[in-house]
Every structure is written in structure tokens, then in C-alpha cells.
Amino acid sequence: MIFTVAIDGPAAAGKGTISRAVAAEFGFAHLDTGLLYRAVGALGGDPIAAARALSPDDLQRDDLRTLEAGQAASRVAVIPEVRAALLDFQRRFARAEGGAVLDGRDIGTVICPEAEVKLYVTASAEVRAHRRWLEVGGDAARVLAEVIERDARDMGRADAPLRPAEDATVIDTSTLGTADAIARACSLVRAAL
Ligand code: DC
Numbered sequence: 001m002i003f004t005v006a007i008d009g010p011a012a013a014g015k016g017t018i019s020r021a022v023a024a025e026f027g028f029a030h031l032d033t034g035l036l037y038r039a040v041g042a043l044g045g046d047p048i049a050a051a052r053a054l055s056p057d058d059l060q061r062d063d064l065r066t067l068e069a070g071q072a073a074s075r076v077a078v079i080p081e082v083r084a085a086l087l088d089f090q091r092r093f094a095r096a097e098g099g100a101v102l103d104g105r106d107i108g109t110v111i112c113p114e115a116e117v118k119l120y121v122t123a124s125a126e127v128r129a130h131r132r133w134l135e136v137g138g139d140a141a142r143v144l145a146e147v148i149e150r151d152a153r154d155m156g157r158a159d160a161p162l163r164p165a166e167d168a169t170v171i172d173t174s175t176l177g178t179a180d181a182i183a184r185a186c187s188l189v190r191a192a193l
């Protein structure tokens with residue numbers, strides 16, 4: 001069975017948690033596509049060459065979850081050649097036999113517009129910054145500023161900007177708890193199956 005769940009949205013909206021839960025519930029493979037851009041940013045040097053040579057080992061680095069790695073990822077993600085180099089791998093993953101959940105920024109709009117289920121998971125910048133701050137600590141005002149800066153870059157870039165696909169269902173986790181958000185996502189997938 002070919003079945004793709006596309007989950008897009010800004011940083012710290014809860015995409016990862018929902019994606020992992022949906023993948024576990026239905027036995028689908030899961031790809032956190034942000035990791036690809038984080039690994040390209042962390043490799044340094046020429047980002048286009050890094051994206052073209054990216055290997056599974058590069059995704060295992062333990063420094064990919066930091067705020068700095070997120071900013072570096074967002075900066076390399078504006079480069080069309082970087083995005084192009086990562087496209088085929090993501091498309092093949094999305095349409096591989098057995099079902100797949102991909103989370104990112106452009107899954108429902110560019111990588112897999114034919115996805116059977118498209119979700120756009122979002123929350124206010126303040127709520128997302130607070131969640132990120134609970135994970136990374138430090139100066140809360142700086143964490144909020146970084147969230148706002150990254151949103152602006154991800155939404156404002158010319159190539160594959162972050163935006164909900166026209167046929168995406170929006171899940172706002174500002175007020176919806178984790179269990180309810182997961183239940184909503186799972187019921188949409190069950191209905192489409
Ligand atoms: O989801 P994340 O925070 O790990 O993503 C890090 C950055 O990578 C994000 O700010 C923009 C970029 N990205 C992207 O451009 N397209 C994707 N599908 C996933 C991430």
C-alpha cells in the first residue's frame with residue numbers, strides 16, 4: 001500500500017510528536033525531514049555539495065537538535081540547489097510501499113502534493129518558544145526571537161516557503177493538548193484509509 005501522511009508546520013508546533021504517534025499507530029515509516037537540512041547546515045563548507053553527498057550517518061550526529069543547528073538548517077534551506085538535492089530521497093520515502101509519515105515545511109505543497117492526508121500543525125510563536133525554552137533553557141527572550149526569526153525565513157523564502165497546502169487540515173496546538181492533537185491526526189488518517 002502506498003499512503004503518505006504529510007505533516008507541515010513551523011518549529012516546535014508539535015509535528016514531531018504527532019508524526020511519531022501516527023507512524024506508530026499505523027505501522028508507517030517516519031521521516032523527520034528537518035534533520036536533512038540540519039545535517040547539511042551542521043556539515044559546514046559548501047551546503048550544495050554537502051546536500052548532494054549527504055549520507056545516513058550524517059543524520060546520526062548528536063548536535064543536530066540545538067537552536068544553532070535549527071538556524072543553520074533554516075539558512076541552508078533557502079538555497080534551491082540544496083532543496084533540489086534532497087527532493088528525490090524524500091519523494092521515494094513518501095511513496096515507498098507500506099505507508100509513510102513525513103514532517104517538515106513543504107511536504108504537502110512540494111514534496112508530496114498527492115499525499116493522502118495533509119496536516120498543518122501550528123501554534124502561537126509564544127507557545128512554541130516556551131516549549132523550545134523548556135527543552136533548551138537559557139534566555140527565554142532570545143528563544144522567542146529565534147523562533148520568530150526562523151518563522152520569517154521559512155515562510156518568506158522564494159523556494160518552497162512554509163505555508164499550509166490548500167487541502168491541509170489545520171491543527172492548532174496552542175490550546176489543544178498532545179493527546180487530543182494525536183487523536184485528531186489519527187482519526188483523519190483512519191478516515192482516509
Ligand atoms: O523541523 P526543523 O525545526 O528540524 O527544521 C529545521 C529547518 O529546516 C527549518 O527551519 C527549515 C528547514 N526545513 C525545510 O526547509 N523544509 C523541510 N521540509 C524541513 C525543514
